[in-house]
Amino acid sequence: MSTGPSTDPPRLWSDRPGERLRFRPGVRVADLDTAATPGFTGGKADAPALQTERSARLAELQEMLYANHRVRGDRRSVLLVLQGMDTAGKGGIVKHVVGAVNPMGVRYRAFGPPTAEEKARHYLWRVRRALPPPGHLGVFDRSHYEDVLVVRVHNLVPPEVWSDRYDEINAFERELVDAGMTLVKVALFISPAEQRKNLLARLEDPAKHWKYSPSDVDERRHWPAYQAAYQDMLDRTSTVYAPWFVVPGDRRWYSRLAVTELLIDALAGMGLSWPPADFDVEAERNRLLRA
DSSP states (O other): OBOOOOSSOOTTBSSOHHHHHBOOTTOOGGGOOTTOOTTBOSOGGGHHHHHHHHHHHHHHHHHHHHHHHHHHOOOOEEEEEEEESTTSSHHHHHHHTGGGSOGGGEEEEEOOSOOHHHHTSOTTHHHHHHOOOTTOEEEEESOGGGGGTHHHHTTSSOHHHHTTHHHHHHHHHHHHHHTTEEEEEEEEEOOHHHHHHHHHHHHHOGGGGGGOOTHHHHHHTTHHHHHHHHHHHHHHHOOSSSOEEEEEOSSHHHHHHHHHHHHHHHHHTTTOBOOOOSSOHHHHHHHHHHO
């Protein structure tokens, strides 16, 4: 049975999240309402049950992707790219959204500062090595976009270097799409006040001290510079074949539901179905009953 995408919005959505959240020219990062819940007609109380329901659908589709590679040699894959300021909710999406699917078919990579070996190579070298294999859902917690964000904000390379990377990234992603990879690029945006609240929560809970870094406070001084860098990232690298989706992140329950739907849309758009048995099912049932 094929599981192609529906044209109807999912339950409790006024329209399809992919259409509502897709970045469009003219959208200004500085004007985003980070506490908004675009397109969602329900509320926080509806989120737990709906997340459970839609996570089950996501898990089914992801397993179909994996099964089709194992049985049919299907070379397609999906890559979820998560970008956002510290405490924007990237880790929560990995845990609560991606964590609901079969881990056998997932490849996760968190990109931190490059190692000495990585610094000695082209910035895309480490990214290529982390790409998901066929049949898998890949997840990048931060990504190659760090090389036009933090690198730009902190002047780690000259402007003439990072400014050339937008076109290079577009060409790189075109190559991935042409090879059968679907990219789901999510830019999570939170407010400075929400980030302060999240950082304070980490300080108040000893179980979360490991997540806190004093450099997080230093980075807050660069907020306007990061907004400008994110604006150029969206303007220059949201393409027809690999668009950005802009997701407000102050309400974690909403951002998790939204990313779940974006992944469901990506997988359903592949027209996946369960691979048929390459054996006589009835004959095997009879053999088992006689064994």
